Amino acid sequence: MKKERTLAEPFRIKMVEPLRMTTVEYRKDVLQKAGYNPFLLSSDDVYIDLLTDSGTSAMSDHQWSAMMLGDESYAGAHSWEKLEREVKDLTGMNYVLPTHQGRAAERILYGILGGKDKVFISNTHFDTTRANIEFTGATAIDCMSEESQDPDADLPFKGNMDIEQARESILKYGKENIGAVILTVTNNSSGGQPVSMENTKQVRELCDEFGILFVLDGCRIAENSYFIKHREANFDGKTYRQIAQQMLSLCDAFIMSAKKDALVNMGGLLVLRNELLAQKSTNLLIISEGFATYGGLSGRDMEAMAVGLQEVFDAGYLHYRIKSTEYLGKHLHEKGVPLIRPYGGHAIYIDAKKFYSHIPAHQFPGQALVCDLYEQGGIRCVEVGSVMFGKYDEHGNHVAPKNELVRLAIPRRVYTQSHIDYVIDVFDDIVEMKNQARGLEIVYEPPFLRHFTARFKRL
Numbered sequence: 001m002k003k004e005r006t007l008a009e010p011f012r013i014k015m016v017e018p019l020r021m022t023t024v025e026y027r028k029d030v031l032q033k034a035g036y037n038p039f040l041l042s043s044d045d046v047y048i049d050l051l052t053d054s055g056t057s058a059m060s061d062h063q064w065s066a067m068m069l070g071d072e073s074y075a076g077a078h079s080w081e082k083l084e085r086e087v088k089d090l091t092g093m094n095y096v097l098p099t100h101q102g103r104a105a106e107r108i109l110y111g112i113l114g115g116k117d118k119v120f121i122s123n124t125h126f127d128t129t130r131a132n133i134e135f136t137g138a139t140a141i142d143c144m145s146e147e148s149q150d151p152d153a154d155l156p157f158k159g160n161m162d163i164e165q166a167r168e169s170i171l172k173y174g175k176e177n178i179g180a181v182i183l184t185v186t187n188n189s190s191g192g193q194p195v196s197m198e199n200t201k202q203v204r205e206l207c208d209e210f211g212i213l214f215v216l217d218g219c220r221i222a223e224n225s226y227f228i229k230h231r232e233a234n235f236d237g238k239t240y241r242q243i244a245q246q247m248l249s250l251c252d253a254f255i256m257s258a259k260k261d262a263l264v265n266m267g268g269l270l271v272l273r274n275e276l277l278a279q280k281s282t283n284l285l286i287i288s289e290g291f292a293t294y295g296g297l298s299g300r301d302m303e304a305m306a307v308g309l310q311e312v313f314d315a316g317y318l319h320y321r322i323k324s325t326e327y328l329g330k331h332l333h334e335k336g337v338p339l340i341r342p343y344g345g346h347a348i349y350i351d352a353k354k355f356y357s358h359i360p361a362h363q364f365p366g367q368a369l370v371c372d373l374y375e376q377g378g379i380r381c382v383e384v385g386s387v388m389f390g391k392y393d394e395h396g397n398h399v400a401p402k403n404e405l406v407r408l409a410i411p412r413r414v415y416t417q418s419h420i421d422y423v424i425d426v427f428d429d430i431v432e433m434k435n436q437a438r439g440l441e442i443v444y445e446p447p448f449l450r451h452f453t454a455r456f457k458r459l
Helices: 024-033 060-067 078-090 102-113 129-133 161-173 195-208 221-232 238-248 274-289 299-311 315-334 364-377 416-438
Strands: 095-099 117-124 137-140 178-183 214-217 253-258 270-273 345-351 382-384 405-409 440-444 457-459
Touching: 024 364, 060 299, 078 270, 078 299, 078 382, 095 102, 095 274, 102 129, 102 178, 102 253, 102 345, 117 161, 129 137, 129 178, 137 214, 161 178, 161 195, 161 382, 161 457, 178 195, 195 214, 195 238, 221 238, 221 315, 270 274, 315 345, 315 416, 364 382, 364 405, 364 416
Parallel strands: 117 137, 117 178, 178 214, 214 253
Antiparallel strands: 095 270, 253 270, 345 405, 382 405, 440 457
């Protein structure tokens, strides 16, 4: 039997950035000072940073060289014209609004579409999406099937929207009260799971039936295209870019945090088909971000983004991206770490509720695991559970979400396989010590997006 070759990086290193390894005692001290919230740690104290894949990519030599061509003209810069051409070719939409990052695009669009008594339907709203919607007074509803929420279910497209649930929500609240239907690809909050082209077509048909705006949140659309090509029938002959273009042809609006699949450290997009909605959005863009041809971006940012939107669809890059994530998942699974499967494209999600089964939801098992990973190995990651999505009822009692997850998000083109092997090795200690893990209590939290700045104490 032919031996499987080592998964080798499809790039070579031209510049290095030093990493500093600290002691367990040092990390325990700084974590306590940070209120047991890794968001509040200094990056100098982190060895392997898996907090997010947003804005943490390593840019290519072509992107860095393109930045030297940046036109910093206030209006009509050629860097803007280059980005606009690239985005129009990808999306097939005429109105392109650049923003400094994805949540700025969300704030603009949902600020217009939202408001009291408005309802937004999604496969799963991510944290900033939900916050921007709820900030307007609107309600955000997730429509995921029970089957797809089973961490062990080996289904190809567990990120899909439950169409019947979505239909029932529209009928319940009235089509005139639905701000938009939002399809997030890949579905970050459900374990980075992909969405099928068939499900996207069904969402389009549902929106046409009721006359509702269809928004595609496609910050990881290239990774989603990889899964469609390899898991859905009749797409093996298409390129990844062609698959993305087909998916984008089905929606009315496209929101993107370019800090993911545009391979840049800063940037976002709001792209629209409707002229009137584009005019309203442009007015808000100019008030809050900048003039319409630069938004919140410099010319060099737009140059790098235009190149990144081409490079991200490279077959060699996407193969390595997906397979290196799968490599981490397979090895953790072999150690008995409960994971959401099949593995997503940008991250591995640990089922902290099952792994730390002795810690109840109101003591935040996911946050406990996040802290333990940092203390034992200098690995920074993020909780996607009761800290991020938990709420309180009218009596002040904690209401837990269905899942208590920990996300290990892998920055693009940053870490080598030996770095990933180090992460795998640290889990030997985590598995051995898991019965000794202790929960946490919140001592401070803000009204929105509490996971960013909340502080905790060990119980």
